[in-house]
Amino acid sequence: MESVRTVCPYCGVGCGLEVVQGPAGLKVRGDRAHPSSQGMVCVKGATILESIDRDRLLYPMWRSALDQDFQRISWDEAFEAIVHRIQTVLANQGPDGLCMYGSGQFVTEDYYTAQKLIKGCLGTNNFDANSRLCMSSAVSGYLRSFGADGPPCSYDDLELADCLFAIGTNTAECHPIVFNRFRKHHKANPDRVRLVVVDPRCTETGQVADLHLPIRPGTDIDLLNGMAHLLLKWDQIDRAYIEAHTGGFAAYEDLLQHYSPNLVAEQCGIPAESIEAAARIWAQSDRVLSLWSMGINQSSEGTAKVRSIINLHLLTGQMGKPGAGPFSLTGQPNAMGGREAGGLSRLLPGYRSVTNPQHRAEVEDFWNLPSGRISPAPGRAAWEIVEGLEAGAVGLLWIAATNPAVSFPDLNRTKAALSRSPFTIYQEAYYPTETSAFAHLLLPATQWSEKTGTMTNSERMVTLSQAFQPPPGEAKEDWAIFAEVGRRLGFREQFWFQSSAEVYGEFVQLTRGRPCDMTGLSHDRLRTAGPQQWPFPADGAIDPLQPAPAKRLYTDGQFHTPDRRAQFLAVHSRGLAEPPDAAYPLVLTVGRLYGHWHTQTRTGRIEKIKKLHPNPFIEIHPKDAEPLGIREGDWVAVKSRRGDGRFPAKVTRAIAPGTVFVPMHWGSLWGDGAEANALTHPEACPDSFEPELKACAVQLQKLALPPSNPDN
Numbered sequence: 001m002e003s004v005r006t007v008c009p010y011c012g013v014g015c016g017l018e019v020v021q022g023p024a025g026l027k028v029r030g031d032r033a034h035p036s037s038q039g040m041v042c043v044k045g046a047t048i049l050e051s052i053d054r055d056r057l058l059y060p061m062w063r064s065a066l067d068q069d070f071q072r073i074s075w076d077e078a079f080e081a082i083v084h085r086i087q088t089v090l091a092n093q094g095p096d097g098l099c100m101y102g103s104g105q106f107v108t109e110d111y112y113t114a115q116k117l118i119k120g121c122l123g124t125n126n127f128d129a130n131s132r133l134c135m136s137s138a139v140s141g142y143l144r145s146f147g148a149d150g151p152p153c154s155y156d157d158l159e160l161a162d163c164l165f166a167i168g169t170n171t172a173e174c175h176p177i178v179f180n181r182f183r184k185h186h187k188a189n190p191d192r193v194r195l196v197v198v199d200p201r202c203t204e205t206g207q208v209a210d211l212h213l214p215i216r217p218g219t220d221i222d223l224l225n226g227m228a229h230l231l232l233k234w235d236q237i238d239r240a241y242i243e244a245h246t247g248g249f250a251a252y253e254d255l256l257q258h259y260s261p262n263l264v265a266e267q268c269g270i271p272a273e274s275i276e277a278a279a280r281i282w283a284q285s286d287r288v289l290s291l292w293s294m295g296i297n298q299s300s301e302g303t304a305k306v307r308s309i310i311n312l313h314l315l316t317g318q319m320g321k322p323g324a325g326p327f328s329l330t331g332q333p334n335a336m337g338g339r340e341a342g343g344l345s346r347l348l349p350g351y352r353s354v355t356n357p358q359h360r361a362e363v364e365d366f367w368n369l370p371s372g373r374i375s376p377a378p379g380r381a382a383w384e385i386v387e388g389l390e391a392g393a394v395g396l397l398w399i400a401a402t403n404p405a406v407s408f409p410d411l412n413r414t415k416a417a418l419s420r421s422p423f424t425i426y427q428e429a430y431y432p433t434e435t436s437a438f439a440h441l442l443l444p445a446t447q448w449s450e451k452t453g454t455m456t457n458s459e460r461m462v463t464l465s466q467a468f469q470p471p472p473g474e475a476k477e478d479w480a481i482f483a484e485v486g487r488r489l490g491f492r493e494q495f496w497f498q499s500s501a502e503v504y505g506e507f508v509q510l511t512r513g514r515p516c517d518m519t520g521l522s523h524d525r526l527r528t529a530g531p532q533q534w535p536f537p538a539d540g541a542i543d544p545l546q547p548a549p550a551k552r553l554y555t556d557g558q559f560h561t562p563d564r565r566a567q568f569l570a571v572h573s574r575g576l577a578e579p580p581d582a583a584y585p586l587v588l589t590v591g592r593l594y595g596h597w598h599t600q601t602r603t604g605r606i607e608k609i610k611k612l613h614p615n616p617f618i619e620i621h622p623k624d625a626e627p628l629g630i631r632e633g634d635w636v637a638v639k640s641r642r643g644d645g646r647f648p649a650k651v652t653r654a655i656a657p658g659t660v661f662v663p664m665h666w667g668s669l670w671g672d673g674a675e676a677n678a679l680t681h682p683e684a685c686p687d688s689f690e691p692e693l694k695a696c697a698v699q700l701q702k703l704a705l706p707p708s709n710p711d712n
Contacts, residue, residue, distance in 0.1 A: 014457020
């Protein structure tokens with residue numbers, strides 16, 4: 001092997017990597033030919049090879065009860081156990097007794113094969129993924145405003161924008177290569193380009209902003225409506241665009257009358273002058289690009305927040321042109337590919353809906369399944385799986401490539417539910433993880449270095465991730481495991497493929513004529529021509545060796561709604577699902593750090609990153625720390641209505657008073673008592689079903705002595 005081009009398996013930036021064989025072994029570097037990352041790489045991508053051979057799950061393992069030890073079994077025995085259990089559940093509980101919980105770590109081929117098995121052949125829509133905790137509010141917002149999912153912007157817009165409006169995103173740490181691209185542009189044009197950051201914390205992103213708005217958690221809609229109020233008052237709106245390309249403006253215009261700067265300032269906890277400054281920057285910028293991530297999506301009104309951002313773009317005609325548009329930054333490497341393949345409980349492949357009879361019929365016909373096989377009922381979303389376990393309605397839970405025993409909200413309740421599962425399959429590359437403690441059957445899966453498949457990043461760029469190592473032990477590709485189970489259940493015709501390239505070739509046919517048309521793509525084309533951005537139809541309209549011409553969507557002002565118009569949403573903020581009160585007077589928010597990734601399944605096994613971020617902590621403003629006698633380094637007990645945790649204090653003015661912050665990466669394997677999600681609640685957006693992981697009410701108490709195991 002001289003070199004292999006692949007894609008980083010961490011965040012949704014989707015950086016290209018090149019793995020090369022050197023004298024001392026394999027090395028990884030940024031792929032300068034990759035259009036998204038242009039050769040740049042962060043510490044996670046740079047150290048990825050160090051995790052490949054650490055603590056790998058090598059063989060199928062089985063136990064009949066959670067208090068027993070695992071015993072090695074053969075793949076034949078594992079497949080027989082799965083098939084028998086599926087048949088038993090179908091006979092006794094029906095298809096609704098089956099649930100699968102997948103991952104944005106899947107390649108698209110994994111996602112697609114799982115949909116065909118679960119939603120098609122087995123007839124239940126109970127497939128959800130950790131993308132539900134990540135970007136489902138963005139999906140719902142785009143769908144309701146534009147008629148279809150899909151970020152309309154490109155990374156090239158980062159270098160064309162006059163204003164970057166970053167709300168609910170610490171881009172510098174969580175999507176560093178995206179931020180690096182904008183920051184170069186920002187530095188090169190100090191008199192023209194502005195960065196506005198909306199975040200209760202003054203993060204690495206906020207520290208270089210021209211304007212930082214440290215609003216109270218839960219007041220995003222108030223701020224956005226307040227900015228729109230001023231733009232309308234100043235007549236800094238694009239009435240021609242509104243009249244030609246949008247609907248619902250009259251109701252929105254009426255609503256904005258209630259959002260004077262003084263009222264919004266009081267609600268958000270910032271000066272009215274700051275709101276006016278943000279609106280002025282937006283008004284004076286010819287090209288405004290907005291970015292958001294988990295700070296918007298992970299909310300009980302996440303969809304409304306997304307649509308409120310989109311409202312500002314529609315109001316000012318900042319759509320479908322270079323350097324402008326509403327841009328959701330996806331959290332995981334292939335959450336976009338999951339959306340394309342139907343990898344959430346209400347979706348079908350090709351941006352279809354399970355509740356649409358025509359969509360179901362199209363997929364049934366393509367999969368050669370009987371009419372009516374795909375259920376019209378939406379499947380269980382992530383938290384509904386927990387509720388199903390509590391009710392005894394789930395007879396089989398299949399978890400793959402994710403770690404819900406750390407990432408789910410209300411962890412004490414989550415773990416209690418997982419412990420009640422009568423049969424849990426856990427398909428993973430690493431062992432142990434926190435979730436493996438709740439499994440009956442462990443299936444060894446290949447990871448990034450050992451599997452070939454496609455991933456789609458936040459700008460709709462599809463990259464072929466190529467294997468460059470043989471699987472360790474008896475590990476199998478995720479799609480191959482799903483396909484073999486399908487064949488053993490009697491669906492040999494549906495699972496005919498023997499390679500991931502054949503899976504992808506079938507999948508893209510289901511995107512024909514859809515907003516995410518990728519019929520012009522194949523593994524061979526991606527291998528030879530490099531990454532490509534969809535839409536990429538196979539109708540001869542584009543040169544197959546060149547990137548798709550539609551870097552941006554909706555350039556003609558035509559949307560996927562029935563009347564082809566984008567829709568305004570007139571909505572007042574409801575605020576936090578759990579606001580602070582006398583008993584729990586502070587708001588806890590959680591988030592990522594630069595070096596770590598999700599629940600540390602990979603990064604916790606990399607020495608350089610462990611040294612970079614050795615311990616969890618809690619950020620507290622001096623105004624909140626002083627009355628409690630908390631000083632820098634003191635150990636603090638944090639308690640919510642659901643659980644508690646212990647963290648060393650970072651007393652800092654970089655966080656707004658009334659708000660505290662804890663990183664979300666530490667589970668029980670990496671830091672006893674430092675599980676952020678033991679504190680959070682499961683209240684979710686009614687449209688996207690994404691839990692409000694970003695805010696819950698807590699109380700603090702200074703500990704007289706540190707915990708007995710502070711080094712953890």
